[in-house]
Amino acid sequence: xxxxxxxxxxxxxxxxxxxxxxxxxxxxxxxxxxxxxxxxxxxxxxxxxxxxxxxxxxxxxxxxxxxxxxxxxxxxxxxxxxxxxxxxxxxxxxxxxxxxxxxxxxxxxxxxxxxxxxxxxxxxxxxxxxxxxxxxxxxxxxxxxxxxxxxxxxxxxxxxxxxxxxxxxxxxxxxxxxxxxxxxxxxxxxxxxxxxxxxxxxxxxxxxxxxxxxxxxxxxxxxxxxxxxxxxxxxxxxxxxxxxxxxxxxxxxxxxxxxxxxxxxxxxxxxx
DNA sequence: GTCCAGGCTCTTT
DNA sequence: AAAGAGCATGGA
Numbered sequence: 675x676x677x678x679x680x681x682x683x684x685x686x687x688x689x690x691x692x693x694x695x696x697x698x699x700x701x702x703x704x705x706x707x708x709x710x711x712x713x714x715x716x717x718x719x720x721x722x723x724x725x726x727x728x729x730x731x732x733x734x735x736x737x738x739x740x741x742x743x744x745x746x747x748x749x750x751x752x753x754x755x756x757x758x759x760x761x762x763x764x765x766x767x768x769x770x771x772x773x774x775x776x777x778x779x780x781x782x783x784x785x786x787x788x789x790x791x792x793x794x795x796x797x798x799x800x801x802x803x804x805x806x807x808x809x810x811x812x813x814x815x816x817x818x819x820x821x822x823x824x825x826x827x828x829x830x831x832x833x834x835x836x837x838x839x840x841x842x843x844x845x846x847x848x849x850x851x852x853x854x855x856x857x858x859x860x861x862x863x864x865x866x867x868x869x870x871x872x873x874x875x876x877x878x879x880x881x882x883x884x885x886x887x888x889x890x891x892x893x894x895x896x897x898x899x900x901x902x903x904x905x906x907x908x909x910x911x912x913x914x915x916x917x918x919x920x921x922x923x924x925x926x927x928x929x930x931x932x933x934x935x936x937x938x939x940x941x942x943x944x945x946x
Numbered sequence: 947g948t949c950c951a952g953g954c955t956c957t958t959t
Numbered sequence: 960a961a962a963g964a965g966c967a968t969g970g971a
Contacts, residue, residue: 833967879955882954899952
């Protein structure tokens with residue numbers, strides 16, 4: 675599958691901190707999502723997708739190809755110089771539409787952690803408990819483990835995947851699922867009701883819940899605040915520490931989540 | 947050695 | 960309600 679897509683850059687997406695399952699391969703990436711695997715490469719505005727496992731009909735939706743980023747960027751541009759620079763720098767970022775269940779576990783792991791260690795933990799979880807989808811150049815790529823595949827995994831085994839003290843939170847989440855929780859069903863809820871439901875899970879606080887809403891449920895108004903974004907906002911916007919989130923969600927509305935991605939990406943590459 | 951990372955939970959004021 | 964301690968772990 676070959677498509678011409680503006681406002682789309684595979685390297686920026688892979689480095690944007692929203693997914694930990696884009697594995698560098700030759701000039702592009704091998705991507706694992708939704709029980710499928712593909713390679714993706716790009717030259718100019720032309721992207722090429724090659725399915726490695728499963729059909730390819732869902733990849734455009736996963737990649738957000740049907741979203742009008744020209745309009746979104748147009749609506750965010752001109753608010754202030756810093757955001758304009760951030761958008762210019764990361765104009766190829768798109769919010770991927772990822773699986774809610776996978777996002778809950780991934781972002782529980784993300785708390786007080788760094789991207790490298792999160793990537794490593796998700797990879798180990800998948801290799802040890804997920805299903806092998808394909809093999810490329812002698813390297814196997816594994817699906818994210820299902821609730822069934824994690825059903826009998828112990829807290830100690832999670833710890834051995836490098837989850838640290840978050841082991842018990844993932845364990846408890848899997849128990850909840852086997853007691854009847856279905857995160858897919860939560861998508862009918864309003865933003866606030868959905869967030870409240872997620873906040874009941876151990877290891878899910880305000881920031882992690884906002885990430886799950888943004889990356890797993892296509893809710894783009896929330897503005898996740900982590901240590902990076904906090905520094906960015908305090909340094910470049912007229913806001914005090916106790917009003918960060920309400921300020922950001924109002925100021926960037928209705929594109930809080932996307933604005934946050936541009937600022938996060940820009941801020942991490944311009945640490946001073 | 948200390949500090950930090952896409953913070954959260956639990957306890958104490 | 961608000962503030963503080965503690966938390967696994969590897970890299971800088």
